[in-house]
Amino acid sequence: MTVLNFRKTDFVPQDSSHKKVVIAVDGPAASGKGTLAKKLAERLGYAYLDTGALYRAVAMATLEIGGDPSKLQDVEPALEIIKRNLTPELLANPSLRTPEVSEGASKVAAIPEVRQALLDYQREFAANPPGFVGGAVLDGRDIGTVVCPEASIKFFVTAAPEERARRRFEELKATKPELTYEKVLADLKTRDMRDSTRATAPTAVAEDAYTLDTTHLNPAQTLEEAIGVIRASFLAETNDNARTGKTAKNNGPQP
Ligand code: CDP
Numbered sequence: 001m002t003v004l005n006f007r008k009t010d011f012v013p014q015d016s017s018h019k020k021v022v023i024a025v026d027g028p029a030a031s032g033k034g035t036l037a038k039k040l041a042e043r044l045g046y047a048y049l050d051t052g053a054l055y056r057a058v059a060m061a062t063l064e065i066g067g068d069p070s071k072l073q074d075v076e077p078a079l080e081i082i083k084r085n086l087t088p089e090l091l092a093n094p095s096l097r098t099p100e101v102s103e104g105a106s107k108v109a110a111i112p113e114v115r116q117a118l119l120d121y122q123r124e125f126a127a128n129p130p131g132f133v134g135g136a137v138l139d140g141r142d143i144g145t146v147v148c149p150e151a152s153i154k155f156f157v158t159a160a161p162e163e164r165a166r167r168r169f170e171e172l173k174a175t176k177p178e179l180t181y182e183k184v185l186a187d188l189k190t191r192d193m194r195d196s197t198r199a200t201a202p203t204a205v206a207e208d209a210y211t212l213d214t215t216h217l218n219p220a221q222t223l224e225e226a227i228g229v230i231r232a233s234f235l236a237e238t239n240d241n242a243r244t245g246k247t248a249k250n251n252g253p254q255p
Contacts, residue, residue: 021135059104144206
């Protein structure tokens with residue numbers, strides 16, 4: 001017997017104005033934002049964009065042509081190549097995840113011209129997500145503050161640096177046996193510092209973001225907490241609109 005006749009579409013937030021729902025997931029390195037964003041997109045049937053992979057791809061191409069990722073003149077040719085070849089396969093390529101590319105990504109990401117060049121792609125993805133789906137989940141550092149300041153829901157995912165380093169070390173140790181936990185922690189702190197102190201679009205908590213500390217949460221618990229926030233937020237909006245007689249901007253999730 002079916003007790004809960006719950007369909008996925010009962011929950012997926014719909015927007016009656018046909019504007020796509022955008023969920024912004026920002027946070028520092030290895031905070032769990034990518035895992036959360038991916039799971040949210042799966043659960044809601046939305047498209048997913050890992051914006052860090054864009055910077056990683058530019059860094060990898062710069063390194064491959066023997067350039068310095070902190071110098072605009074070295075990065076420019078790589079940027080041109082990447083802009084013409086932004087495919088899901090490239091963005092999911094495991095070679096983007098090495099410590100060298102992480103370091104390079106954080107350097108190219110501090111160059112304002114690079115950020116500007118990648119902005120249109122990210123905004124277009126959010127406005128017209130591939131696959132004719134109802135929305136998009138983007139994760140990064142500046143989604144809620146710069147790329148999509150009008151996002152429907154914003155999360156800032158964080159965790160203690162030691163826990164983040166532990167997770168990244170676990171991820172990398174099989175392919176990089178020479179790596180130590182101490183080195184991962186030091187690299188992560190350097191990158192966090194560079195990312196949060198750069199002049200253009202530093203890592204920042206949007207004023208209207210919901211902060212999720214995942215230090216003591218596993219991925220499933222983090223997802224459930226985020227789903228709870230989304231449900232509450234869309235319900236509050238629906239109730240507000242009902243009270244004021246306005247047409248719902250988002251017909252919220254049905255509990
Ligand atoms: O997975 P992890 O958090 O380590 O890194 P990532 O999200 O793939 O981002 C790699 C680098 O790209 C970061 O260190 C940032 O410097 C940069 N980035 C950014 O500046 N803005 C974004 N929206 C996403 C990433």
